[in-house]
Amino acid sequence: MDDQTFLLLYGVLAGVLFASFRKAVYDRKVANVPIVGFSGFIASCWDGLRFIHQAPELIQRGYELYPEGIFRVARLFRWEYVVCGPKLIKDVAGAPEHVVSFAEGAEENVQMKFTMGREIVENHYHMDLVRTTLTRNLHKCFPDVRDEIICAFDDVLELEGSEWKSYPVLPTMMTIVARVSNRLFVGLPLCRDKAYLANNVAYAVDVIRSANKITLLPPFLRPQNDFISWMLNIVDEDQKAVLPLTLRILSVNMVLFTQALFDLTTYPEYLLPMREEAERVVAEEGWSKAALNSMVKIDSFLRESQRINTSGLLEMTRKVIAKEGFRFSDGTVLPYGSYVAVAARPTHYDESKYENATKFDGFRFAQERTEHQANHESNDVFKRQMISTAVDHLSFGTGKHACPGRFFAATELKAMMAHLVLNYDVKPEVEGIRPADIVFGQNFFPNPTGRVRFRKRQ
Template sequence: MDNLKLDSLKPLIQYGALAGIGLFLVYKTMHKPKREDEIPIVGSSGFLSSYLDAFTYLLKAPEFIQRGYELYPNGIFRVAQLYHWEYIVCGPKLVKEVGNTPESVLSFYAGVDEMTQTKYTLGRSISEDPYHQLTVRSSLTRNLHTCFPDVRDEIVCAFDDVLQLQGSEWKPLPVLPTMMNIVSRVSNRLFVGLPLCRNTEYLDNNVQHTIDVVRSGMSISLFPEFMRPTIGPLISHKELSWARALKILGPILEERLAKEAELGSDWPGKPNDLISWLLEIAVGEQRTTEDLTLRILAINMAAIHTSSMAFTHALFDLTTHPEHFLPMREEAERVVREEGWTKAALNNMPKIDSFLRESQRLNPGGSLVMQRRVVSKDGFRFSDGTVLPHGAFMSIPSRAVHYDTSNYENAATFDGFRFERERVEHMAQHEPSEQDIFKRHMISVAPDHLPFGTGKHACPGRFFAATELKAMLAHLVIKYDPPLRKPTNKRYV
């Protein structure tokens, strides 16, 4: 009887096994890993022609990346660089995977090292042990409310001192250098406090160091890796910038270290600034004037470069689209009248916030962001089956994403109050919550808005940057008149 039952079940078992094998083969076919040499190339694949493309890419990178994005909007393609392939990752799903993958698999720091040549332009200790990032992420952000009165005071003084405008006379000013001087002063009011934040020699060194890092990093990247240890120190001006900073910062840092040694870490009158925040977490060799000076230089470089560029673009956008000026002035004057100049008041200036976010969207810092390097020995596998090997470089096409009409209506058109309207519409359609104030906010990150990246390594300094930029723009629209307006008692810039 049992044998009879078994015989009757054999066909079912056989067909079931065949069906299982078939499904397994289909699954394996659909999920077969795509090797790096199977990833499509934008440009040429030949040995010599790909090198020619790499040189062409230096001049026409946005065109290469846009072409690839249009062909593979939710996939991965690659473009030839001088010494490696750059894998460009597209589509919200894959971008999230990059952003949420641990540093031990996809390294943010290794990606930045390749882009800026950190060990030569900022210092080997910055490259190998970036502990100062924790200070920016924690202490700096946590103290923004407490320190905002100092930030506001320095904005007022810096605009007056740097612009040096008198009466209603027009005065031509180079925008980016002027903004770098103002941003440097405002940032250092928080970093090192008075009177050093107004020391011309100290500020000039920080600004020049910022320029040198960007230029030197690009130049060093043009040489093959085996030549960089020799060429890097010859091109970089790091040692000169460091020596100048050490001359000014050295005595101050030695005094701080001596006070801690004598009176403990919470000594009376201890300044609430970046130096103190660094000393709270620095250990061993990190607690030297030499290393601390490098950290302060590095944080200055990041703050000055990004915020100065962002504010410069915002000024050009305001000049091009002056219809935004009066609504922002009215908003800023009303909020300041009702709440004063506070960090919390800035959250009630959605037009100013939206204007800056839109300016960032249309003026990304480059065609690519979120640079990563695969550091896992096993490589990295995306959910679509694509596998990148150990050592591969990847990035996200920010400009293409920001100009994608599937992400933004009239994506190529500047609409300064775009995000304010979206937030109002969202509030009208949903039950209000504490998180709603940050919907499409300047500090919010997403796969379709990448000025600060997204995921685990979203820019830790974005909270300070947004506070600084919004306070500067609010000050500017209140105090200064735009071109083509009837003169008032305001001064012109």
């Protein structure tokens, strides 16, 4: 056994023992929060291992038992407190940062200090730009985004005549999305540079893979200890400017389109209605960001794809950083250091919130908007758009820390979907079979080997 393997096994064993002690202490502090699974020292650690592969079953069981309450499940080195129901979700969404920290929760989920760099965690000015300047300039910049969508699809798919070509969806769409996003982020010609785009795609994948691996280690084994880290701790700011700036650009590029494309090939009956809508809107209003607002069927299809394919069982992870803990409106108190999240995927599959919740209904939200308009309930119409957040639709989170990039993401996705249905025919690689998601702990990933066939529209 080499030294690294020995250190890893030793660290994991020490971490398990440390976690057992912490869990025992926390058991006394939060005895009124029920456990889904086991509470004993070794048994709860075993549950932590089970969570890696059986998280969907554990979280769903907890949601069914406590649909309006709080329960906890064992993770490898800590408890995860899971919040269910609109009232308690609002408590989390509205909690001040100095009490329940969004930043600390994101750090635990993505291990950002190690996967993206300490600077991006401690000084996140780029998110303020996404929230303000980028969003305000979407109308002005949309012609460039639209131009890049056309060029990216043509260059990447390379289709001629009536031929069908099969492509692995995840890497193909990541390349297209990276080009479209970076047309706005860095402009021409860099947004088409193959080496730069390959770095974008590799970065998005590596962040998730690295975070998954790091979370398997006990906390005291996670910090890096190498020469590069030492240099970055002491080097002058002007000598390390390129690194944090590059990381900020790359961190905004994530996979957005793959699941929607799998849905389109799984439910082909939605292609023609969305094509007809896009043709009508473009004929009447042209290609603009404002015109996208009229594509309510496309908007609904993408929002439903988000609902069905929520990437995380749990969303809105926060860490309690107030010394006195955090008190929910039902009186439950979580102690300092606790991690809390909301049960997102079970909420999206809750029959009390969505009729036929497990069924993909691509025009579900378009129909709701039509009904609200008929009843002159204009305020509720906005709540059913892709960019809107709610306690029953948590893909972008909700409350003060709802995803600030959702306006750009929605614009990009809708424009890409409209372009796709107008210019291409698509079908699954194997008729009637959708590539299964990859599940790791609480995370769902689109199948990286899943393929779809494309051809130019006939």
